[in-house]
Amino acid sequence: MxxxxxxxxxxxxxxxxxxxxxxxxxxxxxxxxxxxxxxxxxxxxxxxxxxxxxxxxxxxxxxxxxxxxxxxxxxxxxxxxxxxxxxxxxxxxxxxxxxxxxxxxxxxxxxxxxxxxxxxxxxxxxxPLLMPMSEVAGRMSIQIGAQFLEKPQGGKGILLGGVPGVHPAEVVIIGGGIVGTNAAKMAIGSGANVTIIDLNPDRLRYLDDIFHGRINTVMSNSYNIAQAVKKADLLVGAVLIPGARAPKLVSEEMVKTMSPGSVIVDVAIDQGGSIETIDRVTTHSEPTYVKHGVVHYAVANMPGAVxxxxxxxxxxxxxxxxxxxxxxxxxxxxxxxxxxxxxxxxxxxxxxxxxxxxxxxxxxxxxxxxxx
Ligand SMILES: NC(=O)C1=CN([C@@H]2O[C@H](COP(=O)(O)OP(=O)(O)OC[C@H]3O[C@@H](n4cnc5c(N)ncnc54)[C@H](O)[C@@H]3O)[C@@H](O)[C@H]2O)C=CC1
Ligand SMILES: CC(=O)C(=O)O
Incomplete structure (x- = not known):
């Protein structure tokens, strides 16, 4: 051939x-x-x-x-x-x-x-053919989020891990699959407080086990998502239903409750995105825009940067x-x-x-x- x-x-x-x-x-x-x-x-x-x-x-x-x-x-x-x-x-x-x-x-x-x-x-x-790029994008989502939380990048000016005497950042990850797990690894490594939201109770059990209780696991429903989004400094969208359009799990009203300078990284943008206020695909050249005071990142080929x-x-x-x-x-x-x-x-x-x-x-x- x-x-x-x-x-x-x-x-x-x-x-x-x-x-x-x-x-x-x-x-x-x-x-x-x-x-x-x-x-x-x-x-x-x-x-x-x-x-x-x-x-x-x-x-x-x-x-x-x-x-x-x-x-x-x-x-x-x-x-x-x-x-x-x-x-x-x-x-x-x-x-x-x-x-x-x-x-x-x-x-x-x-x-x-x-x-x-x-x-x-x-x-x-x-x-198997999505997994390695999900590993890459999941890991990148935290380093990108950390970068855009910096004041000169439009963020609220906080360090993911805080320092002794100062609270760490709240990282909320919706979708606890390959992207979500790899994001959690990096976020925990940075010292952030991490919450993972998923629909699958067995997956939540597994995540609780492998992270030895160092993350909060939360069942996915709109009530729990609204509560978590409100307190998030960095929100990572990482859901997937194979082949389908990503479900819009975070509404515009929820985004409005986030404090100014918070950051959203919607990794699921390649399947249409899981956040209502992500209304466009961004690029590595212009990776973010600000809506309701929140920095939105929606690059559909994140691994292309590494x-x-x-x-x-x-x-x-x-x-x-x-x-x-x-x-x-x-x-x-x-x-x-x-x-x-x-x-x-x-x-x-x-x-x-x-x-x-x-x-x-x-x-x-x-x-x-x-x-x-
Ligand atoms: N933007 C980019 O450059 C890249 C994007 N991706 C995308 O990231 C997304 C996630 O990929 P993977 O982690 O590999 O998928 P995965 O299948 O490993 O994980 C998806 C998770 O979402 C959960 N989920 C499904 N519906 C949910 C709901 N309503 N609420 C909460 N959780 C829900 C599933 O239970 C599963 O644990 C995909 O859209 C993938 O294509 C992956 C690599 C690069
Ligand atoms: C999975 C995907 O969309 C990417 O690696 O760019």
């Missing part, structure tokens, strides 16, 4: 979908790899690194897309890339389609086989699946592996991921019906 790696074009997206080690693995399995020139530079990989393991370096994005049977990316294609879509092209990347009607339409209309990293799901419910770490972590998990697709072809690969099959969001002009179809109010067709 011919596998293409375009350079990412989203704002400050410095990750790349493959490392030289990944190219080598594909080449050893007999595949051709086309890498757009400078695609790896933001992650510390130069063209020569890819050439030395047998990649073809290509000058134009168009050539990479046109020559390849499968495109591997990091972020969802942007409108300027929709022109490259064609019948039967395999697209393996983060897609987050629930808040993206235009992208979904372009994939459906052009017959692209769109396999989304974020919905590849093991039988135990975990999301691209070296993120590229290595992401490709550790994506390349084994890419190899299955390349070795067997997409149809056999998804028939043989139901974990990978869960990643198929659009195929042969149909939406085959129910939560995506529901979020966009479009018809859903089970994958089995499309393949038979």
């Amino acid at each position: 011919r596998v293409g790696i375009p350079k990412e074009i989203k704002n400050n997206e410095n990750r790349v979908a493959i490392t030289p080690a990944g190219v080598q693995a594909l080449r050893l399995a007999g595949h051709e790899v086309y890498v757009e020139t400078n695609a790896g530079v933001g992650s510390g990989f130069v063209d020569e690194d890819y050439l030395s393991v047998g990649a073809n370096i290509t000058d134009s994005a168009k050539e990479v897309w046109d020559k390849s049977d499968m495109i591997m990316k990091v972020k969802e294609p942007l409108p300027s890339e929709y022109q490259y879509f064609r019948e039967g092209l395999i697209l393996f990347t983060y897609l987050h389609l629930a808040p993206e009607p235009e992208l979904t339409k372009a994939l459906v209309d052009n017959g692209v086989v769109a396999i989304a990293y974020e919905t590849v799901q093991l039988d135990n419910g975990s999301l 691209a070296r770490t993120s590229t290595l972590a992401l490709t550790n998990v994506t390349v084994p699946y890419a190899l299955q697709i390349a070795n067997k072809g997409y149809e056999k690969a998804i028939r043989d592996n139901r974990t990978l099959a869960k990643g198929v969001n659009v195929i042969h002009g149909r939406i085959t991921y129910e939560a995506v179809a529901k979020a966009l109010n479009l018809p859903y067709v089970p994958l089995e019906h499309v393949l038979n």
Whole structure:
């Protein structure tokens, strides 16, 4: 198979979908790899690194897309890339389609086989291709929050851990999954008071165990969320219902109760965001805006800022699946592996991921019906 790696074009997206080690693995399995020139530079990989393991370096994005049977990316294609879509092209990347009607339409209309990293799901419910980036974003959410709590950055001027004789900050995390757990680790390490809110009592039990009582665990309901939000200096949005639009758990009224200079980091923005006052996606170039006196941060590609770490972590998990697709072809690969099959969001002009179809109010067709 011919596998293409375009350079990412989203704002400050410095990750790349493959490392030289990944190219080598594909080449050893007999595949051709086309890498757009400078695609790896933001992650510390130069063209020569890819050439030395047998990649073809290509000058134009168009050539990479046109020559390849499968495109591997990091972020969802942007409108300027929709022109490259064609019948039967395999697209393996983060897609987050629930808040993206235009992208979904372009994939459906052009017959692209769109396999989304974020919905590849093991039988135990975990999301192996989302997990490493959630680890990164969860850890980053606290360092970003700490930075924007500083007075010159628009914050209220408090240190997360306080100092002896002065209260630490209140950090409230809604969603105790991978992002939430990693945020909690960092927040506890900084000395903050940490509250995690989740819907799943078993998850709360687990978090209480692993953090040895150093966090407050709270059941998710609007009463408890309102109480916690009011006292939060730093609020982290970290909920997920796989494939679906994020539920809006924090209302505008709740945000108004936060004290001026508090900070919200809505990591769940890639699924549409979980805070009502987050009405736009922000970028690494302009990461925040202020509403009701509260600093709002809603960058949908947070790991792009720590691209070296993120590229290595992401490709550790994506390349084994890419190899299955390349070795067997997409149809056999998804028939043989139901974990990978869960990643198929659009195929042969149909939406085959129910939560995506529901979020966009479009018809859903089970994958089995499309393949038979
Ligand atoms: N902005 C960015 O750059 C990045 C965003 N993300 C996003 O962060 C979000 C969280 O991802 P993960 O932690 O990996 O998901 P996860 O599935 O590990 O955790 C989600 C948690 O939310 C909880 N939850 C669901 N509904 C809830 C509710 N109503 N109230 C409270 N908790 C609820 C679930 O029980 C689960 O524990 C996703 O949208 C993911 O795509 C991840 C990486 C980077
Ligand atoms: C998961 C995701 O949206 C990201 O890593 O950018």
